[in-house]
Amino acid sequence: MFPFIYEFHWTPVHVVFLGIFFSVVIVILSTLSIALLRSYKAFRKQQHETIQWEAEFEDLPVAARTCRHQITGEIAQRTCNHEFDCRSCAVHPTFLAQRAPVLAPAGKEESVFGFTMPLDRYYHRGHTWVKYEGEGVYTVGLDDFGKRMIGTPDAVELPAVGTTLTANGTGWMLKKERAALRILSPIEGVVVQTGTAQDGWFLKVRGREPIVETRHLLRGEEIKPWIMRELERLQAAVSPEGVGVSLADGGELVQDMWKQAPQVDWDGVWGEMFLQA
Amino acid sequence: MEQTAQSKSRYGMVIDLDRCTGCGVCMVACAVENNVAPAEQKATERTGVTWLRVYPVSNGEGFPANDTVFIPMTCQQCGNHTPCVSVCPQNAVEVDPSTGIVGQIPQRCLGCRYCMTACPYHARYFDWWDPQWPEGTEVLLNPDVAPRMRGVAEKCNFCHGRLHAARTKAAAAGRKEIAAGDYVPACVESCPSRAIVFGDLADETNEVSRLSHSINTFQFLPKLGTAPKIFYHSAKEWVRKMADRAPLA
Amino acid sequence: MDRQFIPRSVQRSSFARFAAWILPWILLLGLGLYAMYLCLAEGLNQTNMDNRFAFGLWIYLDLTVIALGAGAFFTGFLLYILRREELKAVINSAVVLGLICYSGAVAVLMVDVGQPLRAWFTFWHPNTHSMLTEVTFCLTCYLTVLAIEYVPVVLKNRKLRQIPRFLVFEFELHKVMPVFAGIGTFLSFFHQGSLGGLYGVLVGRPFAFREVLGIWPSTFYLFILSAAAVGPSFVLLTTWLVQKLSGKQLVKPEVLRFLGKVSGWMLIVYVLLKTVDTLYWINHTAPAEGAPAYTFYTSPGFGTWILFAEIILLGLLPAIMLLSKRLRERPAVLVSAAFLACCGIVMNRFVMTIQTLALPTLPFDQMMSYVPSWQEIATFLAIVAYGVVLYSLSFRYMTLFPQERDIRQ
Structure with a gap:
């Protein structure tokens, strides 16, 4: 195996054979080390939240990855390949140039298919909302659609004040039954205050820059088609075989879907709706 | 592998099948000389270890034309592309370039049995059991030969213990070469009908060299091109024809 | 009770039912482990191999499962190197199958040799002329590669992926996967070939010996081709079987059809070259060694029907079935053809190992x-049981078929 070991011969066959073997071993080991080193670096640079989202996004069903511009009908068919981060998308600005949805004035309650979705704020595809409170502070909460799917959570694990959040990273955790759900943070920033379900919001976040880029969040006229799409997805997830599970109560969607249909595999449904594999 | 062609000595044998009576003394002598353990109780003719095996072969005729030849079959010490050498994954089989003897190093053997598959003469044996000598018989062991452990392959090496002894004797006498009479394998020595002639095939003055070229001398499976160094001799035509035949032909 | 370990949004049977399925296999595995212990502790006298039949059932089945396990490298090659993205649907399953086949074969080999503790000698002072050395080196390296390829599958388990470290490592590992796929392909070419060379170089066995092309006997190349041809068929067959056993559709039908097509093309090339090789061997190689080819087929058990069955019935026939678009689109034909192709390799490896001896x-x-x-x-059944257990666990707790969830909707 090595020149100092008995039975080593400096013959072409021997040298070529061992040369190939050692090359293969070196390639295997160095590739493995590169992967280890990169993941170590990612951790050092606090990139693991981004990476986790990237990995999860990859594993989402195609139906969950539809581009927002397909939902609004601006384009016939498009699957997102930017992990729902329109800030890095080259196509998004071309759509904005044609039609840019805007926020409604504050205090306007809006009912979208029975859900209370105020249009004075931004929405994230993972069913959270963001509202600018002035002085660089944003309020973050769970939207009505998300609330009704879960009902009352068994436990809420909020990040400590001072925690840095990443857009599409873990915002906070909700526990219900056996499911531990990662609620995705809609924006990046530092947590300055935490609330409760009763407050109607969960986090107050100070943006890293004075004005946080919100281009990746849904707003205004996009909300209605999005909720319609989400209802379709929910229906498919709740009863994949098409068997009727009714989530509506006399035309109105129930307040606590989980209580209404306990036979459903809610764990799977929540995972699908809150965008986690 | 090719080195053997240029080696100084090429030890080989010529076995006269017409003299062999099939008594089997050579097998016993071989086992005793080389510390082959007595067969395990459950051993069969296909799992026992006999570096030298005598096969009886009949001409298939009825009485009175019936004839049987006894063929002592041992490692044929192939001199060209030795099949067992190239296959061994860890160099446990080597041809000694100075003698042409195919050596087996049991201490290095993994027991994969690839060499046994490769050998067309079935001259290689595997230790299926732990070697065991009945109480008291250990004293009969040959101190010049190491017994083999379970799970390795072994085979005839022309009594390498005797080769070493001959070399030691020559060195003690201040000679570089061993005297021909000092190195005789156990089977050759023990044969009561002197059917086996042993010696250096490279030495043309030698009887073995002369006999190997004589008429009615043949090898088994010469067409494989492995140049075996064991030659057989028989004046009987049916024996030579039998040896030349393809199996199952 | 193990619901939180099972991937989201897929249906798996209750734990009790799963346990009832797995238990008999575990018992079989236990019996096999006992047999292995006997062979290691008492010696190889526990087998019916002997000095004449020095290689037996184990070597035969090792060669067979390694050929079937070729689906792992070939699927990886098509996906990562040739970018056939549709194979993402089966790559995880193929990797698990490969890992099972290779680790099982290596485990049996370790029992098969008389002195397993000396296995490292092959690395320390290798005889580079021996095909077995090539096999040993390649198998060790490739088993490492397969284990590395299996790591991401495990780390993506629902519970494990919640640990950010694992998910990040999985992500980074996934990025370098084409390197491992490339190395795996390279190694597979060599060891599949060397396994063929193992018998092709046996100058003392006219039935197995083949002429050297380049530096290897022709069987070297034929084994690579036949393994690459049957690998996809085996992935197809197992996927179909898992679909039947689990009662779920796991991949889109076109994925299986694509596997069948690839298998068909490789198989037809193999059959062609195998025919040329056989003709040359009958007319030239074997007679030159003093053994006319007809003598190999004189005994009743091993008649010329073997040649016919191996090349025509289990080679040409499935190749045609897989290559015809009309036939391929019928699931029954597709699966039968894949089955016949797999039988072909089982037969070929039998002929090469058992008939030779x-x-x-x-x-x-x-x-x-x-x-x-x-x-x-029993030792071999232990490997089968181990394979079933490992595959069942992987199927239950990991995502072997990513399309399963999409198909459900």
Whole structure:
């Protein structure tokens, strides 16, 4: 195996054979080390939240990855390949140039298919909302659609004040039954205050820059088609075989879907709706 | 592998099948000389270890034309592309370039049995059991030969213990070469009908060299091109024809 | 009770039912482990191998499972190197199958050798002329590669992926996967070939010996081709079987059809070259060694029907079935063709290993027979049981078929 070991011969066959073997071993080991080193670096640079989202996004069903511009009908068919981060998308600005949805004035309650979705704020595809409170502070909460799917959570694990959040990273955790759900943070920033379900919001976040880029969040006229799409997805997830599970109560969607249909595999449904594999 | 062609000595044998009576003394002598353990109780003719095996072969005729030849079959010490050498994954089989003897190093053997598959003469044996000598018989062991452990392959090496002894004797006498009479394998020595002639095939003055070229001398499976160094001799035509035949032909 | 370990949004049977399925296999595995222990502790006298039949059931089945396991490297090659993205649907399953086949074969080999503790000698002072050295080096490296390829599958388990470290490592590992796929392909070419070369170089066995092309005998190349041809068929067949057993559709039908098509093309090339090789061997190689080819087929068990069955019935026929678009689109035909192709490799490896040893080489010898002992059979069944257990666990707790969830909707 090595020149100092008995039975080593400096013959072409021997040298070529061992040369190939050692090359293969070196390639295997160095590739493995590169992967280890990169993941170590990612951790050092606090990139693991981004990476986790990237990995999860990859594993989402195609139906969950539809581009927002397909939902609004601006384009016939498009699957997102930017992990729902329109800030890095080259196509998004071309759509904005044609039609840019805007926020409604504050205090306007809006009912979208029975859900209370105020249009004075931004929405994230993972069913959270963001509202600018002035002085660089944003309020973050769970939207009505998300609330009704879960009902009352068994436990809420909020990040400590001072925690840095990443857009599409873990915002906070909700526990219900056996499911531990990662609620995705809609924006990046530092947590300055935490609330409760009763407050109607969960986090107050100070943006890293004075004005946080919100281009990746849904707003205004996009909300209605999005909720319609989400209802379709929910229906498919709740009863994949098409068997009727009714989530509506006399035309109105129930307040606590989980209580209404306990036979459903809610764990799977929540995972699908809150965008986690 | 090719080195053997240029080696100084090429030890080989010529076995006269017409003299062999099939008594089997050579097998016993071989086992005793080389510390082959007595067969395990459950051993069969296909799992026992006999570096030298005598096969009886009949001409298939009825009485009175019936004839049987006894063929002592041992490692044929192939001199060209030795099949067992190239296959061994860890160099446990080597041809000694100075003698042409195919050596087996049991201490290095993994027991994969690839060499046994490769050998067309079935001259290689595997230790299926732990070697065991009945109480008291250990004293009969040959101190010049190491017994083999379970799970390795072994085979005839022309009594390498005797080769070493001959070399030691020559060195003690201040000679570089061993005297021909000092190195005789156990089977050759023990044969009561002197059917086996042993010696250096490279030495043309030698009887073995002369006999190997004589008429009615043949090898088994010469067409494989492995140049075996064991030659057989028989004046009987049916024996030579039998040896030349393809199996199952 | 194990719901939180099972991937989201897929249906798996209750734990009790799963346990009932897995338990008999675990018992079989236990029996096999006992047989292995006997062979290691008592020696190889526990087998029915002998000095004449020095390789038996184990080597035969090792060669077979390694050929079937070629689906892992070939699927990886098509996906990562040739970018056939549709194969993402089966790559995880193929990797698990490969890992099972290779680790099982290596485990049996370790029992098969008389002194397993000396296995490292091959690395320390290798005989680089030996095919077995090539096999040993490649198998060790490739098993490492397969284990590395299996790591991301495990780390993506629902519970494990919640640990950010694992998910990040999985992500980074996934990025370098084409390197491992490339190395795996390279290694597979060599060891599949060397396994063929193992018999092709046997100059003392005219039935197995083949002419050297380049530096290897022709069987080297034929084994690579046949393994690459049958690998996809085996992935197809197992996927179909898992679909039947689980009662779920796991991949889109076009994925299976694509696997069948790839298999068909490789198989037709193999059959062609195998025919040329066989003709040359019958007319030239074997007679030159002093053994006319007809003598190999004189005994009743091993007649010329073997050649016909191996090349036509289990080679050409499935190749045609897989290559015809009309036939391929019928699931029954597709699956039967894949099954026939797999049988072809089982037959070919049988002929190369068992028939080679059964045929006598000395003029006065007769055909030799050999029946494996229960220890040999149980040892092999242990590998089958181990494979079923590992695959079942992987299927239950990991995502082997990413399309399963999409298809459900």
